[in-house]
Amino acid sequence: MIALKLSRGDIVVWLLAATLLVGLYTAFWQSDGRGAEAVVLVNGKRWARLDLFQNQDLEVPGPLGHSHIQVRNGQVRFVASPCPNKLCVHTGWLSQGGEVAICLPNKVSLQILGSDPRFDTINF
Amino acid sequence: MIATFARTVLLFSLILAAGCERQPAVYHEQLLVFGTVVDIKLWGVQPQRGQQAVARLAEDFDYMHRTWHAWHPGPLGRVNELLTSGKPFTATPSVLPLIQRGSELSRLSGGLFNPAIGKLIELWGFASDEAPKGPPPSDAAIRAILDQQPSMADIQLDGIKMQAQNPALKLDFGAFAKGYAVDRAIEVLREMGIDNAVVNAGGDLRAIGRHGDRPWRVGIRHPREAGILASVEVEGDESVFTSGDYERYFDWQGKRYDHIIDPRSGYPAQGLSSVTVFTQQADLADAAATALFVAGPDEKDWLPVARAMGISGAMLVDDKGRVQITPGIRKRIYFEPRNDADKTQPEIHISAAL
Numbered sequence: 001m002i003a004l005k006l007s008r009g010d011i012v013v014w015l016l017a018a019t020l021l022v023g024l025y026t027a028f029w030q031s032d033g034r035g036a037e038a039v040v041l042v043n044g045k046r047w048a049r050l051d052l053f054q055n056q057d058l059e060v061p062g063p064l065g066h067s068h069i070q071v072r073n074g075q076v077r078f079v080a081s082p083c084p085n086k087l088c089v090h091t092g093w094l095s096q097g098g099e100v101a102i103c104l105p106n107k108v109s110l111q112i113l114g115s116d117p118r119f120d121t122i123n124f
Numbered sequence: 125m126i127a128t129f130a131r132t133v134l135l136f137s138l139i140l141a142a143g144c145e146r147q148p149a150v151y152h153e154q155l156l157v158f159g160t161v162v163d164i165k166l167w168g169v170q171p172q173r174g175q176q177a178v179a180r181l182a183e184d185f186d187y188m189h190r191t192w193h194a195w196h197p198g199p200l201g202r203v204n205e206l207l208t209s210g211k212p213f214t215a216t217p218s219v220l221p222l223i224q225r226g227s228e229l230s231r232l233s234g235g236l237f238n239p240a241i242g243k244l245i246e247l248w249g250f251a252s253d254e255a256p257k258g259p260p261p262s263d264a265a266i267r268a269i270l271d272q273q274p275s276m277a278d279i280q281l282d283g284i285k286m287q288a289q290n291p292a293l294k295l296d297f298g299a300f301a302k303g304y305a306v307d308r309a310i311e312v313l314r315e316m317g318i319d320n321a322v323v324n325a326g327g328d329l330r331a332i333g334r335h336g337d338r339p340w341r342v343g344i345r346h347p348r349e350a351g352i353l354a355s356v357e358v359e360g361d362e363s364v365f366t367s368g369d370y371e372r373y374f375d376w377q378g379k380r381y382d383h384i385i386d387p388r389s390g391y392p393a394q395g396l397s398s399v400t401v402f403t404q405q406a407d408l409a410d411a412a413a414t415a416l417f418v419a420g421p422d423e424k425d426w427l428p429v430a431r432a433m434g435i436s437g438a439m440l441v442d443d444k445g446r447v448q449i450t451p452g453i454r455k456r457i458y459f460e461p462r463n464d465a466d467k468t469q470p471e472i473h474i475s476a477a478l
Binding site for chain 2: 041043044084085086087092093094095096098100102104105107109111118119120121122123124
């Protein structure tokens, strides 16, 4: 074991390192489960990957027409879709990792990805 | 000083590197099949093998969907036509196992899970690709079907010959075909040597094995609000199925009519907003979730049904948001705070043991 003789400078470096480590740990591992990205699938194939903090509106083409998807401040939803029952629109806003909304008739699905999702799968 | 600094940086990098796990070896794919999104996660499987497995499941799900669809034309539709004829006919092999298992589960549930009430479901407008808009059917129309008491016991099976005498009988396996299909999918994965997997068909799932060095983590969605009500860890082999009044319903003159029809009254079951069942077999979990939903929020009504069906656990959320839960599940479940500001938990009542 090497005996460490710590100068004042060493202590400052160690303290900085420790602070940084705690900061990084918190940033990377203490996620609250809110996803930062979503993926849009059309007919099971990836059509787009969305940054949920970049507000935008998309017209996603499916067999029946365009599904309108909206991204606002970390959330995403179907605003309109050319399907008869509008189940996708009724699903409302999604924000948690793993949450899904789908428009089966138009074969468009929307799922939140989580960088560290708290759940492997969602039951509903 | 420089040497110390270099040593510090090296040590620090090592600490950081130790914190960075290798990306978990999960093969993940989603399928738009069986009228829903089927989400498949396989742990510790090479991508090529994962693709093979998922392609196989996609074919199977597609086949089962076409075969067992309650209102699209297909094998189940033909069986329904032949059943109403009253004459004996040769049972269709693709539908026979579903009829046998459906009859068994219906009997265990005391008839609360009843796949023979397809005519009632049709009358309410739920046997359609479109959501019904109301109005609800008339009492007389409901009574006309109820009076003939369609049940699985009306079907006589003799070897491969099948016959029924009840003209009000119509099979609709909507309340359990998904569970049956998930069981088949898990069987296929095991045959392929895949022992760590989750198959989630539109929110209802069966998980086997583990996610590497930890169990699978399952979030259970809140029946009334956006987000997660509770979470539970699953390992080994367990299904988690939920029946909820939010899945399919219509509102008429300020009243909600959900798709889970009580075979005793002919009306949508009342009092609960969701029932989550935990047990090994997915087909049992699926049928039991419906049966408990129909039984209603009173423990003396649902507990005997849960016991008779032999499920391992249940969680019921009533229409006021109160939770009833069996003791075994209570120990494993964690109720999520609704948000950072509000740490309140739902009112939780622990039931008698199963």
